[in-house]
Amino acid sequence: MADKLLEVRDLHVTVEDEDIEILKGVDLEVDHGEIHALMGPNGSGKSTLAKLISGHPSFIASRGEVLYEGDDVLEMEPDERARAGVFMAFQYPSEIPGVSISNFLRTAINAGRDEEDEISVFDFRKRLKDALELLDMDESFADRYVNDGFSGGEKKRNEILQMAVLQPTLALLDETDSGLDIDALKVVADGVNRIGDQNQDLGVLLITHYQRILNYIEPDRVHVMIDGKIVESGGPELAEQLEEQGYDWLREEKEPVSA
């Protein structure tokens, strides 16, 4: 049997230099071609999971394991994970003044390649142009410095643009919907769907507070995280139930009042 795309087993995560446990035993599986939504209230640990998988230096796995196509992700450097096909769309991406998006993306594509295997200028231009069209963006966008002076919406779009160009196998979308108006949300969601159409192997872990984006990106599975644990999993109908009822019923169910 082929390896699962992502397997998270009994994962416990603490913040570097602090004794606070944020994830308290998470189990999760995402297979190729699947879209999973991870929902939950603020501070429940959703973003921590995405950051840990992408290799953010502030978080440490104290117990458990994370396998990406069978390989132990926790043993890999952040750049190795990226080159293996893990992509993180950041909630708050960094600004890199002086570095154009196109220069940045060409460097990123060539990062793991030998000189003779580097992408040709022609192929790169084509790939970039297709990605820009996919997200309804002007070609001049790629000449701008990475996120420098971008609006919140432009930053989110730029993340998905990078995803389209870098063509990952696992995409972690960390609140890509937050701060977007409905038109921008549709464009971004449409972009993610079309990237998925082009790559049937792509698995997506979509982290969000709100059910809204799930109207445009239909998940195969929905998980709810509360206080560092996944407390409920289900189909798309779970998201609708959360929209109607909020998270309280799950809290009560999982945290019985002590006597």
Added chain:
Amino acid sequence: MADGTTTAELDAPGDLVSVADRLDGWLEELDEPETLVEGRREAWERYRELPMPQTASEEWRYTDVEDLRPEDFGFVEPEAARSVEIEDLPATVQEVLAGEQDRSGVAVQVDAGEVYRRLDPELEEQGVVFAPIVEVARERPELLEDRLFSSEVTDAEEKFWTLHRAIFSGGYLLYVPENVRVPEPVHAFRYLEREDAIVGSHTLVVAERGAEVTCVEEFLSPDLEETSLSVGGVEVFAGENATVRYISLQRYGRGVEHYSVQHATTGKDSHLSGFNVALGSDRHRADVTSHVEGPGSESEMLALWFGDGDQHIDHHTLQYHKAPHAYSDLLYKGALTDRGRSVFRGVIRVAQEAQLTDAYQTNRNLLLSEDSHANALPNLEIEADDVRCSHGATVGQVDESQLFYLKSRGLTPLQAERLLVFGFFEEVLGRVPVEGVRSRVRSAIERKLGF
């Protein structure tokens, strides 16, 4: 003027006599117009009266030259101009010349002597002069009057300035008459190959009313085993409504110490742009002053440095506003790695009559290693009351969150750092109008980053 054929070999070094032992005798024999010789004599006298700059002074606190004895270095006597073919020029100079075609003029000086020069004949017809200062002093002294060595230097600059005035050799006047536009850069190379020697080239740029010119001065040498000194001086005059861009690109090898005093003056409504790049040498010290004397004029001051090994790079700047309604903007950015050291001390001085001045000063330093160190000292001295001025300086390391962001896209730590360094410099480099200069600076930075 110099054009044509080979008349001498490039390298014929004998033992040099020190400046201290040779200069007086040399001045006796010197076949130069009396005004120049007299100027040299006065400067030499003054030089001997002055002590070396002291680290007790604010201006030299971080650059210790107290034990330096420039006059003990070998004096390279300027020879009559000799001409060589392009093929006989130093390889590094040829390399640059081959890489760029479009130049309105080129001059090459090796040590103290000029070996090659050309100027677009069309420009010559329009009255543009591009010639050695000694030659101009003989043939058209009026072009030098009130300009050559007219700059008001500070006490802190005077020691090296007087030495430069006494020993300067080669160097040129670039004169652009009224409303003449020099379409491509004029490029002067200063190539240093003598060891244990001292040379000093002077550059005088004069743009008359409405004229426009871009001038690139590039300093090159092989790595030297015995230290040599380069003691340069630059004077730039932008007439009314003129546009002058001056670029100094210091790419000396190791074993060279470069001391440079630069003064530029703006006329009414003129545009002046100065760009200083320090990549080479063991030690680099530049004192750069913009005299903003023309109402409505603009002065842009840019610099970039990247020190590695044990390099020491020191810039002192003065934006001196003496006229109202003028603008100056300084952006100096430097990166350091290994045990590199840098100093920036910048002053904005606004005289009482310079109302409605806009003056800005920014210095940013990027430290890439534990053992590198940068000192930044911005200063304001404002006597006028209706002005807009700001200054700021930062010293920092590569931003961890930027680094992680780049790594999360697959860039290795080295590639990520490299991209961030380029991004850091791009803010300055993007404002430099000569593509060849930009690309040579980028390749030099790449080499320093180990690519």
